[in-house]
Amino acid sequence: MSSKQYFDEVASQWDEMREGFFSEAVREKAISVANVKSGRLAADIGAGSGFVTEGLIQKGLKVIAVDQSEAMLAQMRQKFAGRDDIDYRVGEAETLPLADATVDYVFANMYLHHVESPAAATKEMVRVLKPGGKLVITDMDEHAFEFLRTEQHDRWMGFRREDVERWFAEAGLRHVRTDCADEECCAESTGGDEQARVSVFVAYGEKSRAHAP
Numbered sequence: 001m002s003s004k005q006y007f008d009e010v011a012s013q014w015d016e017m018r019e020g021f022f023s024e025a026v027r028e029k030a031i032s033v034a035n036v037k038s039g040r041l042a043a044d045i046g047a048g049s050g051f052v053t054e055g056l057i058q059k060g061l062k063v064i065a066v067d068q069s070e071a072m073l074a075q076m077r078q079k080f081a082g083r084d085d086i087d088y089r090v091g092e093a094e095t096l097p098l099a100d101a102t103v104d105y106v107f108a109n110m111y112l113h114h115v116e117s118p119a120a121a122t123k124e125m126v127r128v129l130k131p132g133g134k135l136v137i138t139d140m141d142e143h144a145f146e147f148l149r150t151e152q153h154d155r156w157m158g159f160r161r162e163d164v165e166r167w168f169a170e171a172g173l174r175h176v177r178t179d180c181a182d183e184e185c186c187a188e189s190t191g192g193d194e195q196a197r198v199s200v201f202v203a204y205g206e207k208s209r210a211h212a213p
Contacts, residue, residue, distance in 0.1 A: 022110075022185045026200055027055040029181045030107055030136045033204050036061055040104040045096065045125055046111030050076040050086075056107070057085050064098060066091040093121040098128040105129075109138045110185070112164075113156040119167045126171040131209040135173060137164065138202050140185050145196035147189040164203045173205030 030052065036042070038060030044053045047065035049072055056063050057080075064087045067073050073088045080086055091097040093115040106125045115121040125135055140158035148154045161178040168176040181200040188195045 021187055022183055022200060024055070025183045026109060026138050026181050027052055029183070029202050030109065030138045031055050031059060033179075033202055034105050034107070034134050034136045036105060041102070042105040042107060043096075043098060043103045043125075043128060045093075045106060045108040046114065047076065048072050048109075050079055052107045052109050053080075053086060056105075057083065061085075061105070063087070064089060064103065066096060066098070068092055093117075094124060096124050096128055100127055101130045101133075103128055103130065104133050106133070106135045107138075108136075110140070112137055112139045113154050113158060116155065118156065118159070118164075119170065122167040123171040126173060126205075126207060129207045131207055133207045135168070135205050135207070136202065138181055138200055139164075140198045141201055143196065143198045145187075145194065145198065147194050148187060148196060151190055152187070158198060159201075161201055161203070164201070168203060168205040171205075172208060174208055176203075176205040178203045 036059050040061055042056050042061045043064045043066060045066050047053055047067045050065065053063045053065050062085045065076055066089050068090065070090055073090065077088060089097040106129055108125060112118045112121060129135060142158040142160050144157065149157065165176050165178055178201050181202045183200045185198045185200055186196065
């Protein structure tokens with residue numbers, strides 16, 4: 001099963017599942033690190049059912065929500081029905097459905113460990129940032145819980161923070177840093193015989209104002 005098929009299948013239960021994995025503290029940390037400004041435009045990549053998007057619109061931002069799962073986006077549309085500050089788009093990691101240099105912020109929460117090439121996905125997210133724009137990624141530190149790969153279709157067993165910082169720098173970002181998100185991602189295997197608790201990091205970088213697309 002592909003990750004897209006997995007997320008299509010669990011879309012209707014995803015909000016409840018997410019609450020068991022991690023709390024709003026992850027979202028709050030990411031938004032705080034970005035120091036977002038009301039009225040600006042953000043992209044939520046791998047938006048799922050709208051966890052990060054919800055926090056962003058509460059701060060007065062407009063959001064382009066991108067996900068490979070039409071079922072997840074359908075859940076978002078239902079949840080945020082009647083709002084005109086969210087633009088829903090189906091898209092893949094390597095070819096985001098956004099033009100060069102169009103958004104002020106890019107957020108990606110628990111997204112990078114599902115993509116085929118994290119380095120390429122990072123460059124693609126930087127491509128759509130305006131000069132001076134900010135990229136914030138929240139994801140899991142490196143771990144050894146194999147059931148997350150087999151049951152939740154994770155491609156990567158978390159990441160080393162130094163690798164993430166290198167991908168940011170290679171993509172042309174400056175002021176790159178990683179830090180603890182002060183939260184753990186928790187999951188239990190389907191058989192109930194394994195329980196994962198993995199620390200979550202937040203990675204930040206700014207696109208140079210002289211950066212050409």
